[in-house]
Amino acid sequence: MADGKLKLYGVAASTCTGRVLVTLFEKGVEDFELKVVNVRKGEGKTPEHKSLQPFGLIPVLQDGDLTLFESRAIIRYIANKFEGQGTPIYGATPIERALVEQWLEVEAQNFNGACKDALKYAAASPVDEEKLAQSLEKFGKVLDIYEARLATTQFLAGDFISLADLSHLTTGWKLFDKYKKGSVCFDGRPHVKAWWESISSRPAWKRVLEMI
Template identity: 85%
Template structure:
């Protein structure tokens, strides 16, 4: 593949593809193509797609000779490649970068898993209220840790918006806003509520919502 426009394979409604779209827009990258691959329709299992992503998942980013998958790896790449433009989302010192990485790990290993467990029940029809309550109880323990952290800093890695915050937007939006569990999650957690209001009001995220 020749050097030129970035190609992102995925679909905007996917939480992982959405994560990459936000990163691109925060960095001011407009010259990219979103090539729709709908895994729910089996499009991830085609030989053409599996040549790019052997597990048949999305997203995949192509940048010249580079083919990259796993959304958090992709957003790190975007932050580094376009370091000199857009929002500085990866930190500017070794300490800041380390804290961004730490909270990206927290998001991937703790927040994301617990949030998706809640979504499994919140998005069901009919909703199993007992199982949802149990999942929310586990998730609340994660949110309590976030409340403590955000009582000291405006954002997770410090007083600057970063990949660590950005990575929460897609999954968090589904639970907090789409399935209206934010009221429960934010009760007694004013710093989490303020943090979510700040990151979910960013123009780049609003543009991604328009694509969904």
């Protein structure tokens, strides 16, 4: 890329694109261009976009000759590329990095699916209260594990904010804040509540919300 500017294809309201945006802002990266691709309108299925992302999804990051998709791969790349600036969010030692990676996997494999399942019912109209309650109960079992972890550390990977925490913001915000299920999810889980209030109040995340 002649101008050396990162190009991010997606929309801010997308949970996966938002995950990348908050990481860019935490790392103090301002020299990037958001190229809007609205997959809900079929824009992901164009030959041009599928040449970048063969599954027709978002986000996609272009950095020079590199074209990268899958949001968690992208945020790892950003954390590495801009390691010397902004917030240190990928761990300073091999042990810290391993814990960041572990909790990123927990987010992807446990939190994300259970949260999205609850979100599906919370966002429905009309709301099926029985199914919503069942999905929140299932999600609560994941949050119980978080509560135990956060009783011993300020953030998931330790006493420093990391990619593992940031990766929860987009999906969590929709359930906890947009659809106002935080009071139910945080009931009896004071450490989860404190953690959520801490990470969701960060200036980088507020910038993403302004874009949604």
